Amino acid sequence: MSQYNFTFSEVMTKKTKPYGKDLAFGRYFTDHMFVMEYHHQKGWYDGKIIPHQPLTLDPASMIFHYGQTVFEGLKAYATKDGEIQLFRPEENIARLNRSNERMCIPQIDPDLALAAIKELVRIEKDWIPKQEGTSLYIRPFIIATEPYLGVAPAKQYKFIIILSPVGAYYKEGINPxxxxxxxxxxxxxxxxxxxxxxxxxxxxxxxxxxxxxxxxxxxxxxxxxxxxxxxxxxxxxxxxxxxxxxxxxxxxxxxxxxxxxxxxxxxxxxxxxxxxxxxxxxxxxxxxxxxxxxxxxxxxxxxxxxxxxxxxxxxxxxxxxxxxxxxxxxxxxxxxxxxxxxxxxxxxxxxxxxxxxx
Amino acid sequence: MSQYNFTFSEVMTKKTKPYGKDLAFGRYFTDHMFVMEYHHQKGWYDGKIIPHQPLTLDPASMIFHYGQTVFEGLKAYATKDGEIQLFRPEENIARLNRSNERMCIPQIDPDLALAAIKELVRIEKDWIPKQEGTSLYIRPFIIATEPYLGVAPAKQYKFIIILSPVGAYYKEGINPxxxxxxxxxxxxxxxxxxxxxxxxxxxxxxxxxxxxxxxxxxxxxxxxxxxxxxxxxxxxxxxxxxxxxxxxxxxxxxxxxxxxxxxxxxxxxxxxxxxxxxxxxxxxxxxxxxxxxxxxxxxxxxxxxxxxxxxxxxxxxxxxxxxxxxxxxxxxxxxxxxxxxxxxxxxxxxxxxxxxxx
CATH class of the missing domain: 3.20.10.10 (D-amino Acid Aminotransferase, subunit A, domain 2)
Known part of the structure; x- marks a missing residue:
């Protein structure tokens, strides 16, 4: 449990997990996602874990026109002893904030980002695949959501984390x-x-x-x-x-x-x-x-x-x-x-x- | 009327038009938008004019992660005689397809794109502002919508046109x-x-x-x-x-x-x-x-x-x-x-x- 109290709305019906199938990479997504809002007058607010669901965004949202966005990629691994491990998540979060700086997107509290990742992965722990070379890919990203057709940093953003059980990124796996x-x-x-x-x-x-x-x-x-x-x-x-x-x-x-x-x-x-x-x-x-x-x-x-x-x-x-x-x-x-x-x-x-x- | 039969779903309640207000640029949007879908097995299909409304997109949609998107900008003008004019729209459509080529997005039939622009502007003609220096800004854009976390051209897209009544882009207007x-x-x-x-x-x-x-x-x-x-x-x-x-x-x-x-x-x-x-x-x-x-x-x-x-x-x-x-x-x-x-x-x-x- 973290010091951050994210609201949790549990999905009504869980998806069938794709195990036994060839996972490939980035094709399956878990039951829940993390979403947090930003408004220039309020800062980041309303962090919550909700069912993985479509975003509803005005077609004038700046992400669609001027591409103001950043992302990260990291993985959660299941050990043989049933533990769940992240690999250097602090590095990804630090880089996310460096990306934010370059792209004129407001900084995110690193402790909050880490707590959000950990809480979401904890909820979705049954989605972490166990076969050799598989893991749960974690994709945090931020998008500019303000509806405005003008080239300027946006005043509204969403920070989202989605999860995907993955196998090898290249079909070759560890092969050359x-x-x-x-x-x-x-x-x-x-x-x-x-x-x-x-x-x-x-x-x-x-x-x-x-x-x-x-x-x-x-x-x-x-x-x-x-x-x-x-x-x-x-x-x-x-x-x-x-x-x-x-x-x-x-x-x-x-x-x-x-x-x-x-x-x-x-x-x-x-x-x-x-x-x-x-x-x-x-x-x-x-x-x-x-x-x-x-x-x-x-x-x-x-x-x-x-x-x-x-x-x-x-x-x-x-x-x-x-x-x-x-x-x-x-x-x-x-x-x-x-x-x-x-x-x-x-x-x-x-x-x-x-x-x-x- | 064009040779293309776009479905038209009229909005139930029209918005109040922002006239008399300072329009600025890209802040107001009309009642309707054009949307057309692309699927790699079907090509472009289902072009329609519908109420301006939020897009619902999976958070894994590739536009949010890998930025595969193109856009255009052109304007419709109202003449004193009540005519509606576009300025060189063929040039914008040709450039849209050149942008598509560079960004690995499927080409759009230029005649269809022009017909879509003209039909949408015709429906929204009362939104074209009349004050000096104002016009109806037309924003066609294409976004990759396939939900997939992998760097590759998407297999699904949306082509969208939204309209915005605009004044001067710079607050200076024609002033230096x-x-x-x-x-x-x-x-x-x-x-x-x-x-x-x-x-x-x-x-x-x-x-x-x-x-x-x-x-x-x-x-x-x-x-x-x-x-x-x-x-x-x-x-x-x-x-x-x-x-x-x-x-x-x-x-x-x-x-x-x-x-x-x-x-x-x-x-x-x-x-x-x-x-x-x-x-x-x-x-x-x-x-x-x-x-x-x-x-x-x-x-x-x-x-x-x-x-x-x-x-x-x-x-x-x-x-x-x-x-x-x-x-x-x-x-x-x-x-x-x-x-x-x-x-x-x-x-x-x-x-x-x-x-x-x-």
């Missing part, structure tokens, strides 16, 4: 994915919104993703918009390359999303005394390292996919098969350690786990 | 506005979404606008994201500078919105045999021209504001007072001609007007 380097479209540039989690970043990326999917690639690897040569991210993941025994990831430069899994990967590698460097890395450097047999591994890291090895990277005429298209030992060790901590099967030396009382 | 050059944040870059009308472009711009509004400036002038020196646009307007008798506007470069008013301004100037050039123009060139007394005028052009003279332009330590802070003769002539054509008080030599049968 194929990624194409995008050379025409760009994702973000310093001074824009690339380092915060807001809808427009994703909307702009769809055309490149569609183009690469048509060629059989799971995702695109984005290059920097300025020089079109430095590696940024995969859009749903940050990216790491192991060259000559050193793990290299693009440094945070104002256009890359600062991933929670990215940060955790760096911390784990340092903890293991394995060389890890955050710096600019060009696609040419990766291609050259591959040609010279020095590119040992490549992998993505993100909440949805955890660790996703990259088995093949294509950049125009260069097709790089990495580690014979197999999962490398660093990716495997990171995946095993992260999921081991997340599912409570390994010790948590960094205090990353936040348990929910059931 | 003060604009600040933005040097920290950027709006768009080639390869991104700057040249299409999508929500994310506007969401990302709010912080700069808020910063400049706090200093007393109406809008920001965006510089290019690559070199941070070439002038792009004002975000709600394209921009023109008259230097040494020549009107110069930034060329369309993949990050600037190709405005319908911009295009009309260029056509009018050419028609008048006045020098007009589309090319790169740096902020330094404008500052130098001002220092040397060669900057005669600056003005913005857009559907919402029509022509908006810039009386003061500030760029870091340089404060440029342009034409003594007064409306210049080119801006005035363009404003008078454009509004003259729009309100049916001047001949329409370019066939820009599309009349609605009443």
């Amino acid at each position: 994915v194929k990624i194409a380097v995008e050379t025409e479209y760009i994702r973000a540039i310093k001074g824009g919104t690339g380092e915060v989690k807001t809808a427009g970043n994703y909307a702009g990326s769809l055309i490149a993703q569609q183009k690469s999917a048509a060629k059989g690639y799971t995702q695109v690897l984005w290059l920097d918009a300025l020089e079109r040569k430095y590696i940024e991210e995969v859009g749903s993941m940050n990216v790491f390359f192991k060259i000559d025994g050193e793990v290299i990831t693009p440094e945070l430069n104002g256009s890359i999303l600062p991933g929670v899994t990215r940060k955790s990967v760096i911390q784990l590698l340092k903890h293991w005394n394995e060389p890890v460097t955050e710096r600019k890395i060009s696609i040419d450097e990766v291609i050259t390292a591959h040609k010279e047999g020095r590119l040992e591994e490549a992998f993505g890291a993100g909440t949805a996919a955890v660790i996703s090895p990259i088995g093949e990277l294509v950049c125009e005429d260069n097709k790089l098969v990495i580690n014979n298209g197999k999962t490398g030992e660093t990716a495997r060790k990171l995946y095993d350690t992260l999921t081991g901590i997340q599912y409570g099967e390994l010790p948590d030396p960094f205090n990353w786990i936040n348990k929910i009382d059931v | 506005v003060k604009i600040a050059v933005e040097t920290e944040y950027i709006r768009a870059i080639k390869g991104g979404t700057g040249e299409v009308k999508t929500a994310g472009n506007y969401a990302g711009s709010l912080i700069a606008q808020q910063k400049s509004a706090a200093k007393g400036y109406t809008q920001v002038l965006w510089l290019d994201a690559l070199e941070r020196k070439y002038i792009e646009e004002v975000g709600s307007m394209n921009v023109f500078f008259k230097i040494d008798g020549e009107v110069i506007t930034p060329e369309l470069n993949g990050s600037i919105l190709p405005g319908v008013t911009r295009k009309s301004v260029i056509q009018l100037l050419k028609h008048w045999n006045e020098p007009v050039t589309e090319r790169k123009i740096s902020i330094d060139e404008v500052i130098t021209a001002h220092k040397e007394g060669r900057l005669e005028e600056a003005f913005g052009a857009g559907t919402a504001a029509v022509i908006s003279p810039i009386g003061e332009l500030v760029c870091e330590d340089n404060k440029l007072v342009i034409n003594n802070g007064k409306t210049g003769e080119t801006a005035r002539k363009l404003y008078d001609t454009l509004t003259g054509i729009q309100y049916g008080e001047l001949p329409d030599p370019f066939n820009w007007i599309n009349k609605i049968d009443v």
Whole structure:
């Protein structure tokens, strides 16, 4: 129980849970949701847990026209002992508020946001799937709801949390994915919104993703918009390359999303005394390292996919098969350690786990 | 009457029209709206005119998370003779489909879109305000409605048209506005979404606008994201500078919105045999021209504001007072001609007007 008294309206008839089915990702939603309102004269108010239901919004609501919105993604995990664990939720909430700042959306009390997440997950605990690799995905988001056709920060918002029982984000699961380097479209540039989690970043990326999917690639690897040569991210993941025994990831430069899994990967590698460097890395450097047999591994890291090895990277005429298209030992060790901590099967030396009382 | 049979459900009780009040911009909405659905297996279907009412959308609808959306803005004008006129609606519809292409949203039949606009405006004709400078703003937009938490083009959409009786977009009206050059944040870059009308472009711009509004400036002038020196646009307007008798506007470069008013301004100037050039123009060139007394005028052009003279332009330590802070003769002539054509008080030599049968 938290210090916050959220109203709870229980659903009359609970849905059938989709277990036994292939959950995939983001297709099923639980019985309840959290909703809180903001009005510029009242601040945030009326936090409540209610049945998962359609939002009723005026068609002039600013979210539909000017895209003022932020979101987060994190997961709740069921342990074998029946405990429920969140992984570094404070990091997601801190990033939500950084996103809010960039997008001119009012800050949310982090303690309140955490209490709302925990209370909702506690109510929906029977929705947390138990099969290996599954979890309950938590999607907090804020939308501008004021009905007004003018480009200005809104005076009214909704903060909503919905939950979705999920399996693997990529159909490949932990198996290596194929990624194409995008050379025409760009994702973000310093001074824009690339380092915060807001809808427009994703909307702009769809055309490149569609183009690469048509060629059989799971995702695109984005290059920097300025020089079109430095590696940024995969859009749903940050990216790491192991060259000559050193793990290299693009440094945070104002256009890359600062991933929670990215940060955790760096911390784990340092903890293991394995060389890890955050710096600019060009696609040419990766291609050259591959040609010279020095590119040992490549992998993505993100909440949805955890660790996703990259088995093949294509950049125009260069097709790089990495580690014979197999999962490398660093990716495997990171995946095993992260999921081991997340599912409570390994010790948590960094205090990353936040348990929910059931 | 059109060849399209849109269902019409008339509202039971009509709203009181806000006349006599200061309309401002985008605050009032008419009694009815147009809505059409898209499903990937059915295409666009079920176009209907219904009472203006809230949308009911699952909180997982992709518009709220990944921002897949496009919009347009155009106006209907009442002439003194009681006719209703649209200004170049075909241009807006063509741009809507270009925006759709970039944002991976299915194309809309341009004839159907035009018929929907005309039928809705015809039904709402009593909402068109009559005072000088007022009009009925038309906002067509498309939103991704599929409930799915995954970054991919949606399989379901809504195409909606809402109407708003409007006055001046800027409180200054045709009087000169003060604009600040933005040097920290950027709006768009080639390869991104700057040249299409999508929500994310506007969401990302709010912080700069808020910063400049706090200093007393109406809008920001965006510089290019690559070199941070070439002038792009004002975000709600394209921009023109008259230097040494020549009107110069930034060329369309993949990050600037190709405005319908911009295009009309260029056509009018050419028609008048006045020098007009589309090319790169740096902020330094404008500052130098001002220092040397060669900057005669600056003005913005857009559907919402029509022509908006810039009386003061500030760029870091340089404060440029342009034409003594007064409306210049080119801006005035363009404003008078454009509004003259729009309100049916001047001949329409370019066939820009599309009349609605009443």
